[in-house]
Amino acid sequence: MRGSPIVGLAVLLCLVTAACSRGGPPAGRVALALNWKPEPEFGGLFEAQRTGAFRRQGLDVEITGGPGAPIVQMLAAGQMAYGIAAADEVLVARDRGADIVAVYATYQTNPQGIMVHASRGVNSLDELFAGEGGTLAVEPGLAYVKWLRKRYDLSRFQIVPYGFSIAPFLAEPRMAQQVFVTAEPIAARRQGAEPKVFLIADSGFDPYAAVVITTTQRVRERPDEVSRFVTALREGWRGYLEDPGPTNREMHARNPEMDAETFALGAVAQQPLIEDEFTRAHGLGAMSLERWRVLGEQLQELELLDQEPVAADCFAAF
């Protein structure tokens, strides 16, 4: 993510030219843009590609993107068929006029949280923010940070940008930072720290995460393709949940910075966030209107939306 705003802006300008020329990949081939490096959060996608689940559905999928990729803009410009975003980003993007829609929600429980040193002796977000303060590293502009600001008194914390390195956290006992439970806490523990993580979801703000999105236009014009895409995703995730080993090895080869053990531990840590009562009843990746409605209200309350959101337009069930 370092320097990604610059990259993002450059890509943005390229997209403007592309939007005018209407390029795009050849028919039959679809691109899926990730918003981060290959990590367990994308396990099912790489599994679907590795095991041929996409191919069996008649799809030739190219997995692209990476940290800082302006996914929504790429979709809006017609350069990518599918992308990854969080549910709050879907609502915000729709509010800004991008006609995108969620088709598969990987994480039923949001995997983002605040990591602290266990030595602080706090047991919840309430205790953390009522306590002695310190430094809190978070990405500027995150919806859940606005949520935390509204719910807690953050005045005792110096809020600084998160640079996607846990080095400052390891060096400073009074440091707290944003994390993906499947990544940073595992890395911190492996480097000798004793971290404690509090999920944001437990404070009542719980957007679906690692959501697969596409354009409303695509759902309308090629419902069959989208349906086959979602079927392959579900099959990929089923396989990855049962045995993440082979796909972890492939993702590790693409993202050697994350070591093999962190991949293995992350895959285990995320299981309860992906599969729960709801997915057992409705299938992996399924979404509910009620949760989209609640999220819309919360984002409105946080003044992140200019217009009244329509929850039913935010997702399509397959």
Place this chain on the structure above:
Amino acid sequence: MRRLAARVAPPTATFLAGTLLAELLIRALGVSPLLLPTPSAVARAAWSYRETLLPALASTTGAVLVGLAASVALGVLAAIALAASRWVERAFYPYAIFFQIVPIVAVAPLLVIWFGYGWRAVVAAAFIVSVFPVIANALAGLRSVDPALLDLFRLYGAGRLARLVKLELPWALPSLFTGLRVAAGLAVIGAIVGEFVGGGGLGVVVLGAMRQQRTDLVFAAILHASGLGLVLFAAVDVIGRIVLRRWHWREEIP
């Protein structure tokens, strides 16, 4: 007054024409505001987020000024040291060039570890990218003193310090101001990159606006940063004129 008008009119005209053209083109092509906002949308964002943008601009300006001041002070001292002897220059100048080629985006996260979060990391980033043009141009100025004048100083038995203060530094001033104009713009870029990792100022506004997909606010923040760069450039220009006007025949600013 008329001369002022003659200088202000052409850039104002190109600005108005350019803005109008952009507005019309973006509207005519129907580009999504997520990809490229119209100038009027950017202006609206600048107005409605003024309570975010102006304090951020003030914070960035502060860091840029401190970083730039450090560049001038240390850069000129470094140039004097390098100019002292060919041997010193050969030994150390290659390492001064380090500052020019250091990829600031890559080292910025380290600045946070070295200097801590907040303004010190931001000032350090502004300094790192702006010090080299000061060193290089000041050194070039110090080295270009008319040999005849050096002979004259020697003839009158002037000491090393007198030669530096009365001849070499004044001689180097026009060249130093050329370096400063380059440094001023670079310091703004350095500060914003520093803010991406250290926090505060327009850098954080850009990051937050990107994440919240407010492309209009991203552009409004960038405009504030370029405005700052322009004002600094103009200020260096004006100070340069005032300093050089009295006794410098070499400086002919167009």
